[in-house]
Amino acid sequence: MSSSNSGGRSLGQYALLRIAQAIPLIIAIIIINFLLINLAPGDPITALVGEFPVPAEYAEQMRTEFGLDQNIFIRLVKYIGNVFRGNLGFSFNYRIPVLTLVLGRLARTMILMISSIVFATIIGMLFGILAAKYKNTIIDNIAVAFSTIGYSIPVFWSGQILILIFAIWLGWFPSGGLQSIRADYSGFQFYWDRAIHMILPMLALSLRYIALTTRVTRTSLIENLSSDFVLAAKSRGISSKGVLFRHGLRNSLMPIVTIIGYHFTFIVAGSALVETVFGWPGVGRLLYTSISARDYPTLIGILLIVSIVVIIVTLLTDIIYAYIDPRVKYE
Amino acid sequence: MKNNLKTIFIITLVLVFAFSFGVVRAETPQEGGDLVIGIGENPDHLNPGITTSYPVAAVTANVYSGLVWRAEDGSPQPQLAESWDVSEDNTVFTFHLKENITWHDGEAFTSEDVKFSFEEVLPEFHGRFQDVHEFIEDIETPDDNTVVIALTEAYAPFLVSLEVYDAPIMPKHLLEGNLDNISEADITVEPVGTGPFQFVEWERGDRIVLERNENYFDDNAYLDRVLFNIIPDSASRISALETGQIDYLWGFYFPRAEIPRFQDDPNFEMWQGVRIPALWFAFFNLEHPELGDPLVRQALMHATDRDLIIELTQEGLGDYNVGPMGGAFDLTYFEEYDYSNLYPFDLDKARELLDEAGVDELDISVVVDPNRDDLMGAAEIMQDLYSQIGVNLSIDTQERAVMIESVYENRDYDLSLQSFTSGGDPAVGYHRLYITQEFGTPFVGATGYSNEDVDRILAEAATIPFHDERKEKYREAMDILSTDVPLLVLYEEESVDVNDVNLRGLRQGLDVRSRLDKVWWAQ
Numbered sequence: 031m032s033s034s035n036s037g038g039r040s041l042g043q044y045a046l047l048r049i050a051q052a053i054p055l056i057i058a059i060i061i062i063n064f065l066l067i068n069l070a071p072g073d074p075i076t077a078l079v080g081e082f083p084v085p086a087e088y089a090e091q092m093r094t095e096f097g098l099d100q101n102i103f104i105r106l107v108k109y110i111g112n113v114f115r116g117n118l119g120f121s122f123n124y125r126i127p128v129l130t131l132v133l134g135r136l137a138r139t140m141i142l143m144i145s146s147i148v149f150a151t152i153i154g155m156l157f158g159i160l161a162a163k164y165k166n167t168i169i170d171n172i173a174v175a176f177s178t179i180g181y182s183i184p185v186f187w188s189g190q191i192l193i194l195i196f197a198i199w200l201g202w203f204p205s206g207g208l209q210s211i212r213a214d215y216s217g218f219q220f221y222w223d224r225a226i227h228m229i230l231p232m233l234a235l236s237l238r239y240i241a242l243t244t245r246v247t248r249t250s251l252i253e254n255l256s257s258d259f260v261l262a263a264k265s266r267g268i269s270s271k272g273v274l275f276r277h278g279l280r281n282s283l284m285p286i287v288t289i290i291g292y293h294f295t296f297i298v299a300g301s302a303l304v305e306t307v308f309g310w311p312g313v314g315r316l317l318y319t320s321i322s323a324r325d326y327p328t329l330i331g332i333l334l335i336v337s338i339v340v341i342i343v344t345l346l347t348d349i350i351y352a353y354i355d356p357r358v359k360y361e
Numbered sequence: 362m363k364n365n366l367k368t369i370f371i372i373t374l375v376l377v378f379a380f381s382f383g384v385v386r387a388e389t390p391q392e393g394g395d396l397v398i399g400i401g402e403n404p405d406h407l408n409p410g411i412t413t414s415y416p417v418a419a420v421t422a423n424v425y426s427g428l429v430w431r432a433e434d435g436s437p438q439p440q441l442a443e444s445w446d447v448s449e450d451n452t453v454f455t456f457h458l459k460e461n462i463t464w465h466d467g468e469a470f471t472s473e474d475v476k477f478s479f480e481e482v483l484p485e486f487h488g489r490f491q492d493v494h495e496f497i498e499d500i501e502t503p504d505d506n507t508v509v510i511a512l513t514e515a516y517a518p519f520l521v522s523l524e525v526y527d528a529p530i531m532p533k534h535l536l537e538g539n540l541d542n543i544s545e546a547d548i549t550v551e552p553v554g555t556g557p558f559q560f561v562e563w564e565r566g567d568r569i570v571l572e573r574n575e576n577y578f579d580d581n582a583y584l585d586r587v588l589f590n591i592i593p594d595s596a597s598r599i600s601a602l603e604t605g606q607i608d609y610l611w612g613f614y615f616p617r618a619e620i621p622r623f624q625d626d627p628n629f630e631m632w633q634g635v636r637i638p639a640l641w642f643a644f645f646n647l648e649h650p651e652l653g654d655p656l657v658r659q660a661l662m663h664a665t666d667r668d669l670i671i672e673l674t675q676e677g678l679g680d681y682n683v684g685p686m687g688g689a690f691d692l693t694y695f696e697e698y699d700y701s702n703l704y705p706f707d708l709d710k711a712r713e714l715l716d717e718a719g720v721d722e723l724d725i726s727v728v729v730d731p732n733r734d735d736l737m738g739a740a741e742i743m744q745d746l747y748s749q750i751g752v753n754l755s756i757d758t759q760e761r762a763v764m765i766e767s768v769y770e771n772r773d774y775d776l777s778l779q780s781f782t783s784g785g786d787p788a789v790g791y792h793r794l795y796i797t798q799e800f801g802t803p804f805v806g807a808t809g810y811s812n813e814d815v816d817r818i819l820a821e822a823a824t825i826p827f828h829d830e831r832k833e834k835y836r837e838a839m840d841i842l843s844t845d846v847p848l849l850v851l852y853e854e855e856s857v858d859v860n861d862v863n864l865r866g867l868r869q870g871l872d873v874r875s876r877l878d879k880v881w882w883a884q
Contacts, residue, residue, distance in 0.1 A: 309601070319593065
């Protein structure tokens with residue numbers, strides 16, 4: 031973050047360097063996760079064959095088919111080799127390649143997540159600006175109270191309340207799922223159906239983000255508005271609106287970008303609950319079910335892919351910093 | 362008894378209302394419509410020939426067929442087999458298959474499929490077929506529509522074990538050559554059967570779609586489609602039922618605490634009952650120094666208020682007036698071996714027995730799956746009651762995959778709460794609880810109990826096809842088991858199902874999941 035780097039790398043070089051640095055990190059993630067997951071108690075095979083005893087040969091055959099009959103270190107080396115060939119293995123529990131499974135689920139989670147973050151950032155900033163502008167008034171108090179409550183309500187509870195009000199009592203939205211279960215829509219209807227299924231989970235997930243964004247916007251705006259350069263701007267006769275947006279808000283964007291990036295690092299943890307409550311087949315729910323089934327390849331696949339996404343998002347956040355804040359340079 | 366009276370009262374009330382509103386009248390089944398059934402887990406695959414897992418069976422039971430199906434009274438009825446002849450000594454069964462049956466892919470179904478399933482697939486890969494397989498000596502297929510099965514000796518539950526849950530007939534033309542790599546075979550994820558519904562798609566983690574098989578060998582199904590909606594969270598499952606997203610929930614996926622919410626709602630029909638008995642119990646580890654003593658086990662029976670457990674954890678549904686093999690099978694139930702008579706809830710008596718066994722204080726733990734609220738509730742009640750007789754019961758929560766390892770494979774536990782299905786016959790599901798088991802086998806008796814007499818008597822009971830004679834054998838077994846108490850039997854479960862009130866024709870088979878071809882919408 032030094033400001034006196036003379037040579038100055040290009041953005042592309044910087045990104046490449048960061049990606050190169052990430053590779054050993056990813057390998058370390060694979061090794062740690064692989065060992066942890068495989069050494070945890072519990073056998074995936076017993077869970078697969080049902081609830082009556084089966085011939086020992088069958089269990090052995092399954093073990094061979096899923097490659098579990100080999101030494102754990104041989105499996106680890108093979109796994110890393112396969113990962114670099116783009117093969118993350120075959121899910122024990124979904125019987126499709128892990129890569130297809132996880133990317134499909136991740137796409138659904140990301141749709142939910144990104145729309146929640148966009149929605150929450152707009153609403154949260156709005157609340158934050160209002161609260162800062164009308165500091166210590168009833169508006170501010172409401173916004174602060176809302177953000178405190180919004181941050182402390184667990185999503186499985188707020189989710190159920192949303193379902194109760196909007197799905198069961200009012201009947202405006204479906205209570206859960208990805209799509210109308212009976213329907214086979216196409217074209218516009220298909221997207222419309224998916225969209226209305228997304229609204230309640232999006233709201234539930236947004237609540238926390240809104241709360242956090244409101245708080246951060248308010249605090250940093252209040253801080254900026256009382257700083258010297260704002261005073262200077264005011265004394266130069268710039269309108270209060272101008273001061274608020276050009277001087278106050280622009281300088282408050284940094285922490286907002288930071289928390290957007292921060293939201294992404296909680297992809298799995300943040301979505302698991304909301305996906306469970308709303309029956310949304312995303313990556314959080316996949317992780318949860320894969321743990322109880324000891325679906326090793328899927329588990330490691332999720333952790334790996336999510337780590338990569340987090341690394342990319344962190345990189346993007348850093349790049350966006352540079353655009354917003356002229357003090358930041360690539361190094 | 363109290364429950365029965367309540368049930369009769371409710372039924373009477375419902376009937377009175379029904380008649381007064383003219384609801385009960387002859388209705389003609391109508392074709393069309395979709396049925397959406399909520400299930401709580403994504404099945405691991407869709408091949409019923411290689412697992413006994415509940416969701417796989419639930420989804421595929423109407424895609425595949427058995428030689429027979431079981432009517433509500435449990436009797437075997439023709440399915441793929443039109444009829445069968447039985448030799449006098451009950452060891453040779455000649456099945457005459459229905460003609461012109463085709464698989465969903467258009468291939469002809471023949472006796473070769475039956476032979477292949479019974480010889481190559483089920484004995485290798487299907488848990489519940491193991492016992493049947495031990496009795497099969499030879500299978501002949503004199504022509505495409507005849508299968509002759511010779512048994513080594515009579516096996517009482519033979520015919521009933523040929524239904525789709527225990528012995529689904531699999532397509533030879535699609536499985537042959539795939540048996541060494543069955544996990545990744547197409548048939549494992551895209552089922553091709555002979556049943557009333559055929560597979561359309563499986564959106565993993567979301568839904569499974571079946572559609573009517575227009576070439577079904579019996580009357581075609583009424584419903585256009587059957588859809589399974591996968592909803593893992595039980596509260597969300599209930600919301601989906603309330604909003605009409607799903608039409609039907611089986612007891613396995615219906616949380617009992619929700620009974621009051623649906624009981625009086627005119628939009629729903631609630632069914633309660635016992636079709637396939639299932640036993641809820643705790644394994645005792647007989648290798649434990651104190652638990653190895655029958656007196657201590659009897660004391661714990663006395664100290665367990667099983668009525669209270671049913672009231673608090675099962676919304677009162679369940680029967681604790683049961684013996685070592687429950688109470689629903691007439692074959693295995695005897696009043697004199699009823700645990701409620703032998704070991705009624707009595708803490709003083711329990712303490713006396715402990716004194717007699719020379720046990721002053723006892724520190725034990727019970728292994729419970731934390732995802733099963735009802736078992737957790739039972740464990741907490743037991744903990745509280747046992748503390749009053751000087752037994753400190755600690756609750757050791759272990760999720761399923763870990764529990765299987767510690768209980769069955771390592772026998773590293775003191776008590777472990779479980780529920781087992783009878784599979785429709787005591788020989789199918791309950792014998793495994795008491796006979797001597799090889800160490801380390803999952804899903805059998807994990808107690809380490811071994812009694813030569815019990816082994817012999819139960820083996821004999823399995824081979825007697827006549828009810829009264831067979832029942833006498835069970836009397837001998839119950840006499841021993843009710844004194845030895847290798848299991849802390851809690852109760853026999855009572856199931857509860859909820860469905861949209863406009864559905865007709867549900868629950869025609871012994872297994873409520875079967876025969877969806879007979880289901881239709883009244884509106």
